[in-house]
Amino acid sequence: MQGPRYIVSVDDRLSAQMTGHAGTRYDSPSHSLEHAHELVRVLLDSPGRAIEGEGPWRRARAGGERVVWMTLADQLFE
Numbered sequence: 001m002q003g004p005r006y007i008v009s010v011d012d013r014l015s016a017q018m019t020g021h022a023g024t025r026y027d028s029p030s031h032s033l034e035h036a037h038e039l040v041r042v043l044l045d046s047p048g049r050a051i052e053g054e055g056p057w058r059r060a061r062a063g064g065e066r067v068v069w070m071t072l073a074d075q076l077f078e
Contacts, residue, residue, distance in 0.1 A: 005030035005073040006054075008039045014064035023064060030073040043068045 007027055014023040028039060037051040043066065044059050051057075055069035 003032060006033060006036035006070045007031075007073050008036050008043070008068065008070050010043050011067045012061065012064065013067060014061075036070050040068050040070065 007030055009025070009027045011025045012023040028036075031039060040051050040055070040057065041047050041049055044057055046059075054071065055067075057068045059066050
């Protein structure tokens with residue numbers, strides 16, 4: 001049996017005055033929990049960080065912040 005699948009979302013929230021645009025948003029294809037947590041670590045530039053739950057997680061970035069969270073894929077299609 002296949003376990004739950006997760007969509008990883010990332011929202012780069014930037015200051016348009018500083019960067020020339022307000023940021024970007026990305027939603028990944030569905031992943032297993034293990035792969036979703038690995039993608040979160042990559043997006044947060046934290047390969048050794050322990051990731052638990054579904055977020056949101058935040059980190060500063062030039063001109064703003066990055067927000068990353070996970071959603072059960074089934075919840076997106078209800």
